[in-house]
Amino acid sequence: MIGRATAVALVAAGVVLTATALVLPWYSTVYAGGVEVVVRAWGTEVVNKPGDWPAGDLSPWYGVPVVVTVALLVAGVWVRQAALAGSAAQVGAVAVIAALLVSERGHAVEQQGDFALGFGLVFLVAGTLVALVGAVAVQREAA
Amino acid sequence: MKLLSAVLLAVAAAAAVAATFLPLSELxxxxxxxxxxxxxxxxxxxxxxxxxxxxxxxxxxxxxVAAAVATLLGIRWRKVAYAGAASLAGVTGMLFVYLLNAISFHREGNITIDPGLEAGFGSGVWVLVTAVVVAFAGVLVHPDD
Structure with a gap:
C-alpha cells in the first residue's frame, strides 16, 4: 500500500517528467539530402528544408492538451480526483501520439528515411505512467 | 440513477466506437x-x-476503443467511469489538435491547385466530442461514490 505522501510524490515526479518532455524532441525522421523533420511539443521543425517542400507546415501544438493534463495533475495536490482525471486524460493523449508514431515510422521506412525516437517521448511516457500510478494510489489511499 | 448512469455510459462508449468509423477529417x-x-x-x-x-x-x-472500453467498465465502478471519461477526453483533445493542423495543412498546401477545395472536420469528431460529454454526464449521476 502506497501512502498519501508517496502517492503525491509520484504525481509530482510525473509532472516534472512531463514538463521536461515538453521541451525535448519527441521523434525525428531524416530523409535523403539531410532533410530532417523534428517533432516537438510546440511544433515541427524542418532542418535543411528544400525549396520544393510542400506549402504549409504540418506543425501541430501537441503540447496544448499535455499542458491541460499537467495542470490537472498539479491541481490533484488539493483535489484528489483532479490527479486521476489528469493522468487518465494524459494516457489517452499519449495513446494518440503512439498511433501517430507508428504511422510516421511506417511512412519513414517506406520512403527510406531514418526514423529515431527522441528523449521527449521517453520522458512523456515515463511521466504519464508515474503520474498514473501516483493518481491511482491517491484514490486507493483515500478509499 | 444507476440505470440512467449505465445507459449514459453505454451510449457514450457506443458513440465513441461509432465515431471511429465516421470521417474525422475530409478534403x-x-x-x-x-x-x-x-x-x-x-x-x-x-x-x-x-x-x-x-x-x-x-x-x-x-x-x-480502449477509452470506450474503460468507460463501459465504469458502469460497475464510478472511479473507473471517471477515468474512462477522462481518457476519452484526452484522446479527443489530442486528436483535435492533430486534425486541426492537418486540415489547415490540407487547405494551405492545396489552395493553389484548387481554390474551391473543401477541407474540414468530419462528423466523427463531433460524435466523439458528444461521447465525452455524455460519458461525464454518466459519471455525474453514477451512484457508486
Missing amino acids: FIRLAPDQPQTAYVTTGWSTYFGQTKDEHGPLFAVPV
Missing part, C-alpha cells in the same frame, strides 16, 4: 479543373486519397 479537391472532386478522408481505421489507401495511416481508433 475534397479537384486536382485538375476538368476532373471530378477527389476525397481525402481520414477515419479512425484508415486514410484514403480517392481509391488509394494509405497503408501507414494512423489507427486513431485503437486509443478511442
